[in-house]
Amino acid sequence: MPEIPELQHVAKVLTAQLAGQAISGVDIQEPIVIRLPREDFEAGLLGARIRAVRRSGKFLLFETDRDSVMAVNPMLNGRFQWIDGPDGTPKAHARTCFTLRFEDGDTGLHADPPLGIRYIDERYLGKVYLADADELDQVPVLGEQGPDALDPALDQEAFLQRLKRHRGQVKNTLVNARFIAGIGNAYSDEILFQAGIHPFAKISGLDESRRIRLYEAIHETLNWASSIAAEQIGNRIDRKPREFLRVHRKGGRACPRCGHGISEVSPNRRVTSFCRPCQPE
Numbered sequence: 001m002p003e004i005p006e007l008q009h010v011a012k013v014l015t016a017q018l019a020g021q022a023i024s025g026v027d028i029q030e031p032i033v034i035r036l037p038r039e040d041f042e043a044g045l046l047g048a049r050i051r052a053v054r055r056s057g058k059f060l061l062f063e064t065d066r067d068s069v070m071a072v073n074p075m076l077n078g079r080f081q082w083i084d085g086p087d088g089t090p091k092a093h094a095r096t097c098f099t100l101r102f103e104d105g106d107t108g109l110h111a112d113p114p115l116g117i118r119y120i121d122e123r124y125l126g127k128v129y130l131a132d133a134d135e136l137d138q139v140p141v142l143g144e145q146g147p148d149a150l151d152p153a154l155d156q157e158a159f160l161q162r163l164k165r166h167r168g169q170v171k172n173t174l175v176n177a178r179f180i181a182g183i184g185n186a187y188s189d190e191i192l193f194q195a196g197i198h199p200f201a202k203i204s205g206l207d208e209s210r211r212i213r214l215y216e217a218i219h220e221t222l223n224w225a226s227s228i229a230a231e232q233i234g235n236r237i238d239r240k241p242r243e244f245l246r247v248h249r250k251g252g253r254a255c256p257r258c259g260h261g262i263s264e265v266s267p268n269r270r271v272t273s274f275c276r277p278c279q280p281e
């Protein structure tokens with residue numbers, strides 16, 4: 001599942017390449033991911049100009065000059081890929097769901113033939129919406145999610161206040177978008193390793209200093225990973241680099257901090273990786 005470090009960079013690259021570009025073609029190959037009638041999707045996007053692409057939680061929001069927004073929830077595997085883009089031309093993906101083509105306007109782009117992006121999704125689990133900019137709160141999940149994990153308004157004080165309303169296991173809480181948005185299975189493992197907190201520890205069992213440590217670890221981890229992800233992704237926005245992570249899916253390997261073997265368990269079919277000595281129960 002793409003999370004903040006990847007999506008942050010992808011939004012930046014998409015904005016750099018697409019801001020000011022008008023959509024000159026909409027091709028739908030797999031309408032299942034598009035959560036509105038395909039005619040409405042096509043008519044809503046055709047001719048619209050992209051203003052910017054921003055990230056909110058795990059959503060990518062394509063803002064247009066029609067004050068509408070294409071909101072993309074990539075879920076487990078959804079991602080974008082350039083066609084004839086600045087990264088050379090990756091092969092068409094077998095599971096292309098839809099393609100947007102852009103006129104090569106006067107924005108300094110020199111793509112020839114015109115630039116395009118395809119949305120690809122191995123499992124068709126992603127969901128794509130088109131909404132008025134002032135009605136984004138009606139987009140499922142997006143409208144119900146809590147503040148973004150990197151929202152400047154979510155300072156330590158606000159975070160501690162929010163945490164008081166949650167009682168479950170700390171990992172479950174971190175991945176709960178209603179608590180804070182943008183953190184998934186991989187980065188919750190990394191954050192808890194950074195904080196030295198056991199993933200199945202109960203929130204109610206964490207004292208004030210551990211709660212503050214958790215807040216700090218969120219920022220330390222996401223900032224650390226964002227710069228590495230940006231470097232490794234570059235213009236290849238379909239990439240999701242994870243090899244550099246320290247514990248997630250590194251079961252059996254040596255902990256980079258203490259050398260002990262990393263534990264991996266899969267309750268509810270979701271892989272959780274952690275180091276027992278570094279994250280005692």
Ligand SMILES: [Zn+2]
Pocket residue numbers: 255256257258259260275276277278279
């Ligand atoms: Zn360790």
